[in-house]
Amino acid sequence: MWPYPKIVAHRGGGTIAPENTVAGLRAGLAYGFRAVEFDVMLSRDGIGMVIHDPEFGRTVAGLGAVARTLARDLAAMDAGSWHSAPFKGEPVPYYTQFIAYCRQHGIWMNVEIKPSDGVEAATGAWVAQVTRDAYAQEIAAGQVARVPLLSSFSHAALAAARDAAPEVPRAWLLDRLPPDWQAPARALQAVAIHTNHRHLTQALAATVKAAGFGLFCYTVNDPDRARELLSWGVDGLCTDRIDLIGPTFT
Numbered sequence: 001m002w003p004y005p006k007i008v009a010h011r012g013g014g015t016i017a018p019e020n021t022v023a024g025l026r027a028g029l030a031y032g033f034r035a036v037e038f039d040v041m042l043s044r045d046g047i048g049m050v051i052h053d054p055e056f057g058r059t060v061a062g063l064g065a066v067a068r069t070l071a072r073d074l075a076a077m078d079a080g081s082w083h084s085a086p087f088k089g090e091p092v093p094y095y096t097q098f099i100a101y102c103r104q105h106g107i108w109m110n111v112e113i114k115p116s117d118g119v120e121a122a123t124g125a126w127v128a129q130v131t132r133d134a135y136a137q138e139i140a141a142g143q144v145a146r147v148p149l150l151s152s153f154s155h156a157a158l159a160a161a162r163d164a165a166p167e168v169p170r171a172w173l174l175d176r177l178p179p180d181w182q183a184p185a186r187a188l189q190a191v192a193i194h195t196n197h198r199h200l201t202q203a204l205a206a207t208v209k210a211a212g213f214g215l216f217c218y219t220v221n222d223p224d225r226a227r228e229l230l231s232w233g234v235d236g237l238c239t240d241r242i243d244l245i246g247p248t249f250t
């Protein structure tokens with residue numbers, strides 16, 4: 001039900017390095033992580049870029065939006081200075097660069113499809129197709145633990161991913177589980193539910209597991225809370241505190 005690593009570095013390398021950068025992946029590796037969550041959004045020219053916010057101003061300076069900017073211009077932006085001086089000039093990565101780095105270092109990927117408004121289906125389909133093509137060998141060989149897991153808060157993005165490349169597994173991201181979460185999750189043929197640990201109870205966790213889904217929590221930064229969640233049967237979690245909750249955490 002959850003063949004993937006239990007502890008996953010959030011947005012690349014958590015708080016140790018600028019989020020959603022190759023420097024983040026490098027930081028995760030330095031802490032022994034071989035599992036990562038990050039966010040993918042389409043540029044104006046329809047290319048998947050690793051970035052969280054649809055608008056500029058937080059991790060990249062200035063005014064503007066990812067969906068209105070060409071990929072090559074995004075790739076030239078500084079996504080590191082906001083974090084700290086040593087990361088000045090760290091670029092906004094192409095999704096394909098993240099794939100290459102993760103393949104090279106044996107890092108499992110939880111790819112969060114983070115569509116800008118209005119391009120949910122296009123984003124889901126693009127990410128699913130590119131992921132399927134990159135992992136065609138693993139998919140054909142049935143190496144399920146090596147194939148990335150796509151996740152999204154957007155049901156439309158996941159539905160498009162399912163239609164474009166059904167062989168790449170999907171997880172539905174929900175801040176809070178509504179009472180009727182099961183039917184939409186089944187319609188997506190989702191293998192897992194990803195949810196905000198703050199709203200999860202032991203009873204809800206048991207319901208998800210009993211329904212046959214994997215259960216993953218974001219974003220858990222307190223080791224005591226992580227231990228509690230795992231004791232409830234939560235299969236995996238991502239953390240910003242890769243220094244406190246390491247890959248072998250129990």
Ligand code: G3P
Pocket residue numbers: 010037039052112151173194218219238
């Ligand atoms: O995928 C889990 C988590 O990353 C979802 O929230 O805003 O950090 O992308 P966010």
Ligand code: MG
Pocket residue numbers: 037038039112
């Ligand atoms: Mg995310």
